[in-house]
Amino acid sequence: MDLLKLEKITKTVNGTVKITGSKSESNRLLILQQFYSNLEIENISNSDDSELMQKALANTTSKVNIGHAGTAMRFLTAYFSVKENSEIVLTGSHRMKNRPVKILVEALRSLGANIEYLEKDGYPPLKIKGQKLVDSFVEIDGGVSSQYISALLLIAPTLQNGLKLKFKGKVTSIPYIKMTLGLLQELFIESSWEGDTITILPKANLETKKVVIESDWSSASYYYSLVALSKNAEVTISSYKQNSLQGDSVLAEIYKNLGVETTYKTNALVLKNNSAINTSYFEELNLASAPDIAQTIVATCFGMGVACYLTGLHTLKIKETDRLVALKNEIEKLGGKIEITNESLRLFPSEKINKNIAIATYDDHRMAMAFAPLALKVPIVIEEPEVVSKSYPTFWLDFEKVTR
Known part of the structure; x- marks a missing residue:
């Protein structure tokens, strides 16, 4: 089995990344x-x-x-x-x-x-x-x-x-x-x-x-997560537009409540951490219109010690894996507490994150990329890291650009 060991990131997250089309x-x-x-x-x-x-x-x-x-x-x-x-x-x-x-x-x-x-x-x-x-x-x-x-x-x-x-x-x-x-x-x-x-x-x-084609907003979610988890972070990603056809562009609004400020430049987004967190926003967040960003949000909230209750997740059970079960398994290995139904997920706040845990990816690209930003908190291991090629083949190179 291929493994990728991510040491704890101590550098302030900063840099510029270009993501290919949606x-x-x-x-x-x-x-x-x-x-x-x-x-x-x-x-x-x-x-x-x-x-x-x-x-x-x-x-x-x-x-x-x-x-x-x-x-x-x-x-x-x-x-x-x-x-x-x-x-x-x-x-x-x-x-x-x-x-x-x-x-x-x-x-x-x-x-x-x-x-x-x-x-x-x-x-x-x-x-x-x-x-x-x-x-x-x-x-x-x-x-x-x-x-x-x-x-x-x-x-x-x-x-x-x-x-x-x-x-x-x-x-x-x-x-x-x-x-x-x-x-x-x-x-x-x-x-x-x-x-x-x-x-x-x-x-x-x-x-x-x-x-x-506009760049992929689902792929942008991992940089929102990195910025949310890193103080004084600033990342520029391109090519994006403010009036997007992609439902995952709701990221800008969601992550504003996790302390990430989005500024639209010409064909690009500038993401900055402003630490203004609104935890009440996550008391019930319906993701029926953007289920592909659920894993990223859960991993981010876990890393920040923030509770969340996500609904509208019924389609996650028929993705590359049963993503609800996969999230429960891996968050619990890291020391978190999580409850799932067939269409919802409740994450409880957690102060501790276990170190050097191997995250199973279940042939699911989003499991690998969603959990990678937790390296800002603890050393973490990603199993079968090459699975990211399904949607974002250069992810690990781009991830390194802004974290090392």
Whole structure:
């Protein structure tokens, strides 16, 4: 097993880091580029997920293996469904074969898609025969992963009559849905969201268009954590904009309550520690719209001795690992106390952090990166540190830039 020993950081956190494009935006635009060859994309994410997406889209064989890439599995399921005259087996890692995809498959089948399960009902691998989908109405539970919904919205403009997508129940992960709609609008694809229904009009052709992808806000979270945990810290990260399509941009507001001041410069964020902490903000924080930053927030609060109660975390159980269980396991090894349900997490304040604990990463990039800033408090060990390549391959180099 590979291990990375992080000695206790004694240097004031300071420096400048450039982060590549958002994985979420990159993967959406890569799908859309398959439909519109005149679309040019700049600042594509260098993450494993986005590289796997590009390889899958360029694939000329009858089988595509996307490993742990959950976004790619969902988006490609929809994409291959509308790729006429193609037949593909879409599969992934052992963990991916246990991540549900039934809700998306049923929605696509209701539009006329030809998809069958090759092993376990409701799970990959999938055999998909691409064809023209003629139906234009689908109904889906609003509480499911936004990736299912975005997968449908991305293929919508290619359908002969567009798509009307009606939600059943309350919609969660709204920012990720709005991100998809925002990117469609950048390509002049007409859409509307009225009440419980999203309507996407068909668009056969696109004039030449260049889109520069904003850097990844989820990746920015680890620098917010470092600044929160380090006195007099100052870190500049780029390239970012104030009016972001990414739901994780809520970081600026959340971490303000952990003493981090965010200043927007031209295409960059300057993060400074001002030590003005508002612990009452974390008495109940709903992260349904930004679940990917939950691990970072929990690790930060633990490192600061701050209690937090996070809700809206139901999608964390079906990520690369069960992130709620993983957080409980690792925080308790460090000496903390934590309680979880199927959709919430309560962290109790803790004055002591155990030293030299090996943090298991569970094939989950965010576990490695979320716990790394705790090296500001104690020496810590990260198991399988290379897992960060899933979303942020240069993380350890950038981490060293600002801490050593």
